[in-house]
Amino acid sequence: MSEIPVLIDGKEVKAREGMTVLEAARSAGILIPTLCHHEKLEPFGGCRLCIVEVQVGDWTKRVVSCVYTVEENLNVTTRSEKIDKIRKMILELQLCHAPDSPELLELAKEYGAQRDRFEKEASFCIHCGLCVRYCAEIKQKDAVGFVDRGIRKEISFIPEIAAKECWDCKECFPLCPTEALQAAFVLTQALIFSPPPIEPASI
Numbered sequence: 001m002s003e004i005p006v007l008i009d010g011k012e013v014k015a016r017e018g019m020t021v022l023e024a025a026r027s028a029g030i031l032i033p034t035l036c037h038h039e040k041l042e043p044f045g046g047c048r049l050c051i052v053e054v055q056v057g058d059w060t061k062r063v064v065s066c067v068y069t070v071e072e073n074l075n076v077t078t079r080s081e082k083i084d085k086i087r088k089m090i091l092e093l094q095l096c097h098a099p100d101s102p103e104l105l106e107l108a109k110e111y112g113a114q115r116d117r118f119e120k121e122a123s124f125c126i127h128c129g130l131c132v133r134y135c136a137e138i139k140q141k142d143a144v145g146f147v148d149r150g151i152r153k154e155i156s157f158i159p160e161i162a163a164k165e166c167w168d169c170k171e172c173f174p175l176c177p178t179e180a181l182q183a184a185f186v187l188t189q190a191l192i193f194s195p196p197p198i199e200p201a202s203i
């Protein structure tokens with residue numbers, strides 16, 4: 001596979017053909033924040049936090065670095081006033097859902113995002129899809145999935161599959177940037193193990 005030289009924040013990086021900008025940056029120790037990326041999973045591009053500016057010749061645009069692949073003469077800027085502003089807004093919107101997530105709060109500090117800028121909708125899930133994709137792509141179990149759409153979209157374990165597959169696995173837990181996954185799991189556990197309804201006593 002051929003090497004493609006790219007410039008990231010002024011540093012020359014030899015990227016492999018097919019690498020994403022995020023992978024190329026990481027290979028050179030350059031940090032780009034992510035919320036929905038996992039190196040073992042297919043690129044997803046959902047949270048947009050990894051947005052960067054790329055320039056090829058006179059042409060500049062903002063791209064999602066976890067899905068954008070490197071090309072000849074690419075000049076990447078991972079931080080600028082505009083990029084930081086976009087990340088700040090994304091974080092403020094995510095903090096509506098998970099205002100106490102340590103991962104979000106840490107990023108909020110870095111980008112000056114306000115925890116309480118928008119009205120809270122504490123569903124705790126930020127829809128990064130890491131749990132769903134990990135279970136489907138790596139474990140091939142589909143024990144957890146999204147239900148509903150739009151603002152009602154939430155994750156849910158499939159009790160029949162969870163009862164067989166999840167107790168000894170739980171590999172998705174550490175991937176969740178919020179508490180949502182564990183809360184959903186505890187709920188599923190309660191449903192699976194709840195005692196059957198008591199039959200009315202016959203007289």
Ligand code: SF4
Nearest residue numbers: 125126128129131176
């Ligand atoms: S439960 Fe957690 S890991 Fe799963 S989609 Fe929601 S925030 Fe992401």
Ligand code: FES
Nearest residue numbers: 034045047048066
């Ligand atoms: S990490 Fe790239 S879009 Fe989420």
